Amino acid sequence: MNTITYSYNTKNITSGILHIGVGNFHRAHEAAYTNNLLAHQDQSNWGICGVSLLPSDKNIVERLRKQNLAYTLTVFGRDNRDEVYKIGSIVELIAGYEDPEAVLRKIESSSIKIISLTITEGGYNLDKETGLFNVADEKIQEDLKNPKNPKTVFGFIAEGLRRRKETGNGGITILSCDNLQHNGNTAKKAFTSFIKEQDSELAEWVNLNVTFPNSMVDRITPATTEQDIERLNKKSGDTDLAPVYCEDFIQWVIEDNFIAGRPAWERVGVEFTNDVTAFENMKLSLLNASHTLLSYPSFLKGYRAVDQAMQDDDIVQFIRTFMDVDITPYIEVPANTNLKLYKQTLIERFSNRAVSDQVSRLCFDGISKFPVYIVPNTMKMLKDDKDLKRIAFLIATYRHYLKYKVDDNGLAFQIAEPWITKDDELIIADDEPLYFLTLSPFKSLDFSKSEKFLEQYIKFTIDIKEQGVGRVLKNVLS
Template sequence: MNVIPYNYSPEAIRLGILHIGVGNFHRAHQQFYINRLLEDSDQQHWGVCGVCLLPSDKNVVENLRSQNLEYTLTVCGRHGGDEVYQIGSLRELIWGVEQPEMVIQKIAEDTIKIITLTITEGGYNINKETNEFDFEDEKIKHDLHYKDQPITVFGFLAAGLRKRRAGNCSGITILSCDNLQHNGDTAKKAFISFIQAQDKDLAEWAEAHVTFPNSMVDRITPATTAENIAKLNELSGANDKAPVHCEDFCQWVIEDHFIGGRPALERVGVAFTADVTTYENMKLSLLNASHTLLSYPAFLKGYRKVDEAMRDDDICRYIRDFMDIDISPYVPPPAGIDLEKYKQTLLERFANRSISDQVSRLCADGISKFPVYIVPNLAKMIKDRKDLTRLAFLIAAYRHYLKYQLDEQGQAYDILEPAKSVEDEQLIESDSAADFLNLSAFKSLNLKTAETFVPVYLNFVNAIKDKGISETLKLLTA
């Protein structure tokens, strides 16, 4: 298959965007749009400088640097017809572990007008119970004390903005591209809270010179395994050390609130709006929540690929009933969106055999995902005394997944829960299934006192343990 090259001269590209968190999603989503936009000669000042801040980023940094920061993106069609693109819009890459001063200097450059972020749902350091910034983290304490030796994204941003203010630079926009409802509001709360605690004068400057638009992003992008790399390179004929693959669906909706100017991304399909709320509510409540709904039952049944799980009639019925019965009443569609068509498209996307997303990716970091994707609508459902059957089953399955770490096929597995606290660990290990409802992910709900929820949940806990996940799900969807 021929690789579709970019149609611009790399030497002509100037930097206008700094992105923190150069993972697969960023390279399949934001870079995909920017790469196309740079073909317009009047938009070539919007090249991207990538920043990685974690020690674990070493491999991706070295791999990208070894090939001039260029890589291939394979877009996997739902009905065949894969396409491979050469991406050249990443023009500089800084590893903060290696060159922290350079990160600060780059944030302070006046040509940088936008800082975009993919630092994960849990990366904003917001306490799930208080919904306030968590100052107890040891790395945060370090950055509050050592202003010029930052190790967190908050410390780096503060140091860069301080240098920017000292140079009388123009205002800048910080644009979150993470899967959070009102992600711009969350980013503002996190960064301004940190800066206020570190430097009150800088916080006052930031309030006037930094904007935080909300945005909604959507493109299923699996992790890239060694096996994937071999297959992708075989398909493209390239020798790419850092290829990415993703689905053919792509969406980006942004509130048009940029203080220092912005790229004309509407030319390449990005939607700008005054209020992103209805878009993000639809996406988080249907796509992300359905991914979470699918993940633990499918993994416990022994599925490791999402498309394989979607060929299971019980799982498909479970997801469709969740969308239609539980969630649709709480999702007013944005203007021009057919909600029934949107839900059908979601099922097709999940079943995309070309993309073959990993169930383990969906299972990871549930403690951070549940408060964002599941808890808001569950709270409404409890208040409205709705049928809680499907969500009670999900939380029972989640407990079983965390507690026993053995699927129905007898296969042991590791879990990835970076946000899990010592107290969470104790609640997971407890023999009392009711204790699990005090997990930090659910604390805002006070689930243990929800009289319409607890009996249904406890029944599912016992059924999954006694009958197995498959038989329990079959009875649920019958």
């Protein structure tokens, strides 16, 4: 298969974007859009300087360095038409764990106009119950007390901005690319809360010189295993140490609020708007919520790949009914959007075997995902006294997943919940099903308003333990 290689000379590209979190999604999304844009000669000052702060990123950093930061992106189409692209838009890569000073100098640099982020939903350090920035966190406290020797993303950006202020290098935009509703508002709350605690003068400067646009990002990008690397290189004929693969669907909608200028991403398909709310609500409520909806029932039924789960008619019907009955009444459809087609496309995307994600990755960090993807719509349904049967089943499966750690086939598994608290662990260990509803993600939901929900939920928890998820799901669908 022929690889479509970038046409620009990377030596002529200047970094105008500093991106923290150079993972697969960034490399299949923002870096891919930027790669296409850099073909335009007047955009050569918008290259990306990647930054990795975590020692756990060392493997990918070293692999990218060995190949001058370029990598292949294989795009698998739903129509079985696949394409391979050589991406060169990441023109610098700094490892904060080995050279923190280099990161600070780069943030300070006048050439950097945007700091973009993919630090995951849980990376903003907001309390799941109050929504406030968790100042008491041990690492945060350490950074607050040692501003010139930061360890967290908040400490790095605060110190970098402080230097930028002192040298008069101008304002900057912090652009979140994480799957959060109003992700710009979330980033603003997190970073300004940290900065206010550390430096009141810097906080005043940030208020006038830093913007935080909201954005909506969308592209299914699975994790890449060593087996995937072999498979992708065989397809491309390359010897890439760090290839990425993704689906053919891509979308990025951004509020046009860039204080120091921005790339002309609209030339390559990015949509700019004054208000991203309708777009992000549709995506988070349909795509992300449906991912969470299918994750725990599918995993407990024994499926490990999403496309395999989507061969199960019960799973598909469960998702379709959730989208049509539970979500659609609360969707404000953006202009020029065919909602029926959007939902059908989601089913096709989930079923795309070539980019099938691991169900375990969808299950990962439910503590952070439920408040973002499931709770907002559930709150509206509770208020309107809607039938919460599917939500009750989902929460019952989540409890079973966390508490018993065994699927319908008797296979044991390990859970991955990095943000779980000690109080959460005590709640999970308790045998009373209703006590589980006090888990941190559900604190904002008053389930006592719906006796029917409570009855359904308790019955589901008992039935799942006795009969397995598969049999209970059939009852949910009946």
